[in-house]
Amino acid sequence: MKILSIHGDNPLADGRQSARAMKVRRGVQRLLAELRHAVLPELTLASGRRADLITLSAKGEIWIVEIKTSIEDFRVDRKWPEYRLHCDRLFFATHGDVPLDIFPEECGLLLSDGYGAHMLREAPEHRLAAATRKSVIQAFARTAAQRLMLAEWAAERNGELGDSIRDIVAGTRDD
Numbered sequence: 001m002k003i004l005s006i007h008g009d010n011p012l013a014d015g016r017q018s019a020r021a022m023k024v025r026r027g028v029q030r031l032l033a034e035l036r037h038a039v040l041p042e043l044t045l046a047s048g049r050r051a052d053l054i055t056l057s058a059k060g061e062i063w064i065v066e067i068k069t070s071i072e073d074f075r076v077d078r079k080w081p082e083y084r085l086h087c088d089r090l091f092f093a094t095h096g097d098v099p100l101d102i103f104p105e106e107c108g109l110l111l112s113d114g115y116g117a118h119m120l121r122e123a124p125e126h127r128l129a130a131a132t133r134k135s136v137i138q139a140f141a142r143t144a145a146q147r148l149m150l151a152e153w154a155a156e157r158n159g160e161l162g163d164s165i166r167d168i169v170a171g172t173r174d175d
Helices: 019-034 071-076 080-086 130-157 163-170
Strands: 038-044 050-056 062-067 089-094 108-112 117-121
Touching (some): 019 117, 050 080
16 A cells, blocks of 8 residues: 555545554654654655654664554564664654553653653664665655655645646646
């Protein structure tokens, strides 16, 4: 299932996440934006795994944030060590109803209330190899650009863009 569709009302939402996970994500995204990270949700990695959030810092660091909304969610998901192969730092993010001691010490920890988040524990750095970094950044850029284009198309279709943007999207300003 693709994350985006030009036929839906919102091409940026795929509907796979629970309301609780979306609330955690929103708070974490706000924190990461304050830290000057470019944030992209739901990026499929070269391994075929899908990162809940992947970020690119102003310094070029790649972070992955895995969102967990319950003890059971954490216990059944054992794919998280594979994310380390695609990032410089790996974090878990959760909310206040989940006991924090279940999360491994070798990962960073973010606590979200839906309106913001706090970094409770820094993630240790595991620098990526140059070829892997290039591959992840290219996937990040291509996916972000595609989603932006689809969002523009959806907004244009729904009449949310002004005439100048509509002309650019339609190609009529290319003359």
